[in-house]
Amino acid sequence: MGLSWTEVRFYFDRGTGLLRRGLTSLRTRGIEATWQRVARQFHRVPAAHRPELYLPARAPFAPFAVPRSERPRASIVIPVYNQFAHTLACLRAIAAYPPECAIEVIVVDDGSSDETEGALTQVDGLTYHRRRQNGGFIAACNDGAALSRGEYLVFLNNDTLPQPGWLDALLATFDQHPGTGLAGAQLVYPDGRLQEAGGLVFADGNAHNLGKFESPNDPRYSHVRAADYCSGAAVAIVRQLFERIGAFDARYAPAYFEDTDLAFAVREAGYRVLYQPASQVVHLEGVTAGTDVNQGVKAYQVRNRHTFADKWRTALSRQWPDGTAPDQACAGRGQRRILIIDSATPRPDHDSASLRMVNLMRLLLDEGAHVTFVPTDLNHAGAHTRRLQQLGVQTWYAPFFGTPARWIGKQGHRFDTVVVCRHYVLREWLPLLRKHAPQARLVFDTVDLHYLRERRGAELAADQALMRASERTRALELEMIARSDATLVVSDVERNLLARDAPASTVEILSNLHQIHGRGQPHGQRHDLVFVGGFRHPPNVDAVCWFVTEVFPLIRAQAPDIVFHCIGSDTTAEIDALASQPGVRIHGHVPDLSPYMDGARIAVAPLRFGAGVKGKVNLSMAHGQPVVATACAVEGMHLRNGEDVLVADDAAGFAEAVLRLYRDEALWQRLADNGLANVERHFSLDAGREVVRRVLLGAKA
Numbered sequence: 161m162g163l164s165w166t167e168v169r170f171y172f173d174r175g176t177g178l179l180r181r182g183l184t185s186l187r188t189r190g191i192e193a194t195w196q197r198v199a200r201q202f203h204r205v206p207a208a209h210r211p212e213l214y215l216p217a218r219a220p221f222a223p224f225a226v227p228r229s230e231r232p233r234a235s236i237v238i239p240v241y242n243q244f245a246h247t248l249a250c251l252r253a254i255a256a257y258p259p260e261c262a263i264e265v266i267v268v269d270d271g272s273s274d275e276t277e278g279a280l281t282q283v284d285g286l287t288y289h290r291r292r293q294n295g296g297f298i299a300a301c302n303d304g305a306a307l308s309r310g311e312y313l314v315f316l317n318n319d320t321l322p323q324p325g326w327l328d329a330l331l332a333t334f335d336q337h338p339g340t341g342l343a344g345a346q347l348v349y350p351d352g353r354l355q356e357a358g359g360l361v362f363a364d365g366n367a368h369n370l371g372k373f374e375s376p377n378d379p380r381y382s383h384v385r386a387a388d389y390c391s392g393a394a395v396a397i398v399r400q401l402f403e404r405i406g407a408f409d410a411r412y413a414p415a416y417f418e419d420t421d422l423a424f425a426v427r428e429a430g431y432r433v434l435y436q437p438a439s440q441v442v443h444l445e446g447v448t449a450g451t452d453v454n455q456g457v458k459a460y461q462v463r464n465r466h467t468f469a470d471k472w473r474t475a476l477s478r479q480w481p482d483g484t485a486p487d488q489a490c491a492g493r494g495q496r497r498i499l500i501i502d503s504a505t506p507r508p509d510h511d512s513a514s515l516r517m518v519n520l521m522r523l524l525l526d527e528g529a530h531v532t533f534v535p536t537d538l539n540h541a542g543a544h545t546r547r548l549q550q551l552g553v554q555t556w557y558a559p560f561f562g563t564p565a566r567w568i569g570k571q572g573h574r575f576d577t578v579v580v581c582r583h584y585v586l587r588e589w590l591p592l593l594r595k596h597a598p599q600a601r602l603v604f605d606t607v608d609l610h611y612l613r614e615r616r617g618a619e620l621a622a623d624q625a626l627m628r629a630s631e632r633t634r635a636l637e638l639e640m641i642a643r644s645d646a647t648l649v650v651s652d653v654e655r656n657l658l659a660r661d662a663p664a665s666t667v668e669i670l671s672n673l674h675q676i677h678g679r680g681q682p683h684g685q686r687h688d689l690v691f692v693g694g695f696r697h698p699p700n701v702d703a704v705c706w707f708v709t710e711v712f713p714l715i716r717a718q719a720p721d722i723v724f725h726c727i728g729s730d731t732t733a734e735i736d737a738l739a740s741q742p743g744v745r746i747h748g749h750v751p752d753l754s755p756y757m758d759g760a761r762i763a764v765a766p767l768r769f770g771a772g773v774k775g776k777v778n779l780s781m782a783h784g785q786p787v788v789a790t791a792c793a794v795e796g797m798h799l800r801n802g803e804d805v806l807v808a809d810d811a812a813g814f815a816e817a818v819l820r821l822y823r824d825e826a827l828w829q830r831l832a833d834n835g836l837a838n839v840e841r842h843f844s845l846d847a848g849r850e851v852v853r854r855v856l857l858g859a860k861a
Contacts, residue, residue: 209375209559210352213442214323216252218245221279226255228285229262233311234331234396236263237304239297240318241270244279246444247318251283257324261331266307267318268300296414301392302407305399313402317393321350321442329438330396333384336550341431342397342423344390345439348376355443358387358435359420360489362482365469367420370486376440379556383549385490387435388479392419394441397426405429411471417464424472438550488574491530496857497574498524499600501534501589502581505541505548505555509751510729511694512672512775513607516650517581518548519673523845523852525552532556532575534567536585565592572596577856579648581605583637590643603856604644605670609654611637613771616792617698620769634661641665646855650773651796670851671796672773672843679784679832680758683825688723689715689818690760690785692753692776696730699770703793707766707814708738714815716743719822724764725756757783761828762821765793766814773797777805778843781835786828788817798842804834 236254240247247267254265266287269276271294280288289307291300305313312331316322326345333343347355357371357380367389371381405425412418423433469476480489491497500521506514524531531553535541538558548555561567568589578593578600580586586604593602611634618626638661641647646666649655658667680686691707693700704726712724722743726735729749739746750756763780767790774793781787787794788806801807806817821828841847853859 206375207352209377211323211348211376211440213321213348213350213352213440214253214257215321215350215442216249216256218249221248221275223282223284224252224255225284226251226265226286227258227263228287229264231262232264232309233261234259234263234314234327235304235308235310235312235399236265236314236316236327237301237308238265238267238316238318239270239300239304240267240272240276241294241300242272242274242276243318244272244274244276247276248279250316250318250320250322251280251286253321253323257322259325259327261328263327264308264310266304268304268307270294270296270300297392298408298410298413298415298418301418302410305402305407308399311399312396313399314396315392315394316441317443319444320393321444322394323440323442326394326439326441327396329440330394330436332438333434333436334396334398337384337432337434337552339430339432340434341401341426341429342390342395342433343436343439344387344396344434345394345441346376346381346435346437347391347393347441347443347445350442350444352376354378354381355445356391357381357437358385359389359391360486361388361420361424361476361479362484362489363476363479364482365465365472365476366482367465368486368489370435370490375560376437377560379554379560380487380490382437383554384437384552385435385554386492387423387433389420389423390433390435391443392422393443394439395419395422397422398431401426401429401431411467412464416461417468421468421471424475428475438546487571491574496529496576497532498529498856499532499534499571499575499578499597500581501536501578501585503535503585504537505533505535505539505544507541507544507729508547509753510749511697512779515674515775515779516607516672518551519675519845520670520848520852521548521553522551523673523848524856526845527849527853527857529857530554532571534561536564536588564589568592568596573599575600576858577601577603579603579605579856581607583610583633583640586640586644587636590640601856601858602643602645603648604640604646605648606637606641606650606654608650608771608773609637609657610771612654612657613699613769616769616771617702620702638662641667648855653796654771668851668855670848670855672775672778673845673848674775674778674782674839674843676836676840676844677757677783679836683761683828686759686761688725688760689762689764690725690727690756690780691764691766692756692779693728694730695728695732695735699767700728701732701734702769703765703767704738705734706768706811707764708741708744710811711766711814711818712741712743714812715818718819722822725760727753727756753779754783757785760785762818763787764814764818765789767793768809773843778839782839782843784832784836786821786831786835788814788821790814798838799835804831804838806831 269290334340349355354371354374354376356369360368408418409421506517508515508518521531533553533555538561540557545555611630614630614633618630641662648670650671655667725745727747727750738744763785765777777787790809799805808814808817
């Protein structure tokens with residue numbers, strides 16, 4: 161099918177507009193800056209770095225239906241003026257992949273003279289509203305908003321093709337990030353290149369589409385982040401907030417800068433403006449208004465910039481100056497920038513160190529920091545990477561990262577603090593960081609003291625080779641502590657050890673960080689025992705083997721109905737073999753632990769060696785689940801035997817403690833209440849806030 165006259169005119173206008181803007185740029189910016197703009201315009205993005213897009217095939221109009229609810233959560237408002245083929249494609253995309261949430265679709269016809277009216281009145285479920293006369297984009301949007309009933313207003317251009325899942329992801333922004341007033345989608349070109357990842361506004365009122373012509377998968381544009389504005393082509397806003405602000409400001413009529421103005425008004429009202437990359441929308445930029453700012457409706461873009469700059473003069477004084485590099489300007493002025501480097505992307509549903517790391521990032525974000533994370537394996541870890549991105553963490557991975565030297569050479573000067581986890585990671589990165597980020601405070605996060613854990617394992621096994629290996633680890637770990645500006649440990653036990661082994665170093669406690677889940681089922685509705693821990697960690701393998709072979713038979717001899725549930729990823733052959741024992745269930749990795757945290761009567765932590773604070777103990781207590789543990793498992797956790805936890809180190813004592821707690825409801829309730837209070841006091845996000853502010857964010861005590 162050949163191009164229509166309208167499309168021919170569009171591409172002609174685009175070409176002449178590019179030429180005109182290029183000549184203007186040469187005169188005002190010079191040849192180097194102009195060449196950079198041209199290179200960006202024609203930047204090639206490999207096919208592997210572009211998303212697979214849903215682009216509905218063209219077909220003659222035939223009646224169809226769009227979703228409609230009498231109690232919509234979201235009202236999608238689509239302003240149209242002619243361009244029926246694009247309106248039809250947009251509506252077909254909504255119909256082909258309807259969102260999970262309840263919606264209504266409102267099309268506001270701004271006086272079209274083509275087949276728009278005759279066709280859209282045949283679309284079942286559609287609210288079609290025709291204006292008496294053409295008033296422009298702003299008037300049409302405000303009319304549609306007045307007709308809406310949803311909790312959220314979603315403004316969608318008719319020259320868009322919303323992708324599957326776009327609306328549910330956009331609305332999830334409000335649920336996941338309290339205080340959000342407006343959220344904008346990721347806009348992409350039909351060829352898969354990025355069109356906009358939120359917008360920047362500079363101090364003179366000039367705006368910049370972040371990420372234009374880059375890959376939508378680029379780590380810089382793949383995380384939820386604050387935006388100065390989001391294009392009105394696909395945005396959602398709380399409807400009551402839109403009404404309180406006064407809708408789109410008519411002073412920008414007929415169009416342009418009304419979306420930027422709206423974002424500034426949302427922030428002035430005390431709400432956040434966020435860009436949501438998981439909400440992807442194809443936008444045929446310039447179809448309706450063209451691209452030439454010297455003629456037609458597009459000319460209002462120039463005029464309205466001055467109107468906008470005059471209205472928001474005070475707010476603009478706090479913006480970055482024009483010409484600031486986008487990578488720098490995407491963080492607010494004065495915002496602390498934190499880089500975290502670890503061996504792999506945290507998997508909080510697999511191990512306690514990962515849960516601590518994710519909650520540390522959450523805490524930093526809550527404190528207003530810009531957080532960047534680099535896993536040294538450079539893998540995109542699927543859902544685990546996307547989880548960080550949805551929190552708001554800029555998460556890097558191959559092939560976009562390049563080499564460590566080049567990446568830190570380009571990015572290093574921007575960071576205020578660098579946190580490196582594990583001594584072997586810091587050993588590799590330390591020279592690069594000292595060279596390329598000399599201004600940054602270097603914080604070594606031990607996670608746990610490896611040499612202490614290795615030494616205890618060697619002592620338990622009476623293995624001299626393991627003991628020599630632990631001494632080598634000790635030397636390396638102490639060297640990294642000495643060469644860092646500050647070191648994080650998770651307990652008083654480890655800090656006291658370093659007071660002896662590294663007396664000249666600054667050592668701070670940042671223990672496990674847990675969200676408080678509260679009490680699950682009461683004693684009478686719970687049954688069985690549970691252990692949670694990943695089996696790449698040798699102490700967990702030893703603990704479960706000891707418990708099943710030495711302790712659990714003693715328990716089953718008196719209570720044969722009790723079942724032991726063993727949960728954890730990367731099970732070894734030793735662990736798998738235990739499934740043959742009576743009453744033992746080896747589950748492997750379980751994505752959702754809630755049924756076991758809320759339903760098992762007792763958690764056991766039978767560790768015989770290790771170091772650090774045990775996340776498995778905190779996790780259970782944060783759910784109101786009492787724990788029976790060894791002394792090693794509760795070391796440094798401020799727990800009292802008989803009041804917060806039951807402690808036993810020999811098999812007979814451990815079995816007796818489990819049976820007593822299992823049968824004594826009053827004791828069970830006391831431990832449940834006190835354990836929960838202990839987590840709130842020592843291991844909640846609020847408990848770690850002061851150290852994070854002082855050590856990582858540079859706040860004065």
